[in-house]
Amino acid sequence: MSGKRSPGDVARRRDSRDKRTRVLAVVQDLLARGKPVSFASVAKAAGVSNWLVYAEGVREHIEGARARQAAQPPQSGTGRPVGMASLRTDLEMARHEIASLRQERDTLKDLVRRNLGQQLDQVGTGELVARVNELTGQLNELKAEKDLWMREKNDLQEKLAEAVEDLAGARISLRQMVRAASTGSGTTL
Template sequence: MNARGNAHTLVQARRRDSLDKRQRVHTALAALEQEGRKITHTAVARTAGVSTWLTYTEGIREHVEAAQQRQRQRVSQPVPARDPNAALRPELELARQEIRGLREERDQMRQALRHQLGQQLDALSTTVLTGRVDELMSNNQRLADQLRQATDENTALNARVASLDQDLAAARTSLRRMIRNENTAR
């Protein structure tokens, strides 16, 4: 697919996303009116799950303002006394839902990060351990060669010592004979 096709696909996806968000705003407006909750740009945005700036854009702002106007007309009629915090409860519930969602997302990200770090540590440990094993095997081979060389040298030196011991014993025996012969000749 060429770049122009990709761009066209991206534009189409963006357009569908924009239409979906606008439809969610209209649905949220209808729900807020139906429930009798106070209509504000923030309340509409939270209910629809979109950003507040979208509720101020042309084509949406008019609908929000019309809903606010209808709500003001209804409010102008006497309403039985209500709990002053009742208007805040939906906002609070929306905030709690948003916090729950953010916590779940945070936990998922933490778990993914732990998994990724574990894999990196495993890879690092394997690499380090493999290097260490290679180093130890090299040292072991070097020491085995040195031991073999030292053993060969030791064997040669022991043979030399044995030969020198024999020569020394022969020289002593010869010296004793010479001394005995010298003493008997006098």
Template structure:
């Protein structure tokens, strides 16, 4: 058995996939340059069948920039030999880019619509019964709280009444004590 975790296995597989894609991009770039095809990031990505972000990644971008620089150095010779891109070729590239953009926008719109449908389905799954159950639960809770509040009010009234009685008793005891002390002081003047 291997001591590698699933995450390590996945990471290694991704690295292999990334290296294979980078190798494919570089091979495509060499082929395009050898044939004299105009090198651009979009053209390389399209021909290699990879995403645009990969051709701009470190380690790939530099090769494409170098190929473009080499192609830029020979425009006069290419123009003379007919290898420079024609206006029709540039227009074709522009149209292909516009088509790609349209496809991407359509895909984005489809994804948005799918997300809206999914959210709508989730909202519909909350049935009326669950809402009624929740209202009933809240009403029951409210009744319990109202009963508790009434009980606490009654307890509070009882405690206030007891406190008033205790204050009256204390006042009476104080008065009796004063009378007793006064009587004791007046009864025994020698003390």
């Protein structure tokens, strides 16, 4: 390869060096302000591509900054380290608040459940009463119809019994007439 560099190569190298310098400055700034260092936040703050922050020579600086942050104790809003007693107190307060919120949630769920039940009862009761009344009216109509049909059936049974008696009497008369005609003792019509 020749030792000559084109103006484009020089510009690209300068641009790359400037971007890397910006990335390292952003990492130092985030560390100084106590802000979390991540590859995405560094790339965004420096105005560079995600590829560059993972490139060799840059990645190591970001990983080192993340390791330093992980090793430091949590900081309070004043920039001083937070003590274990303070963390325990915060944890206990959070637990009490969570328990209180759970109880409130359960109370609200129960209240909503009862209100919905009452609404369903009110809507359902009116409709059920109307349906029961409708069915009762239909039942009364059917009973009246049944009674009418039973009377009609009884009338027809009585007429049938009379017709059967009349038929039996007619058969007896017819037999007598046939016997009389066959013996010759009967009169001619």
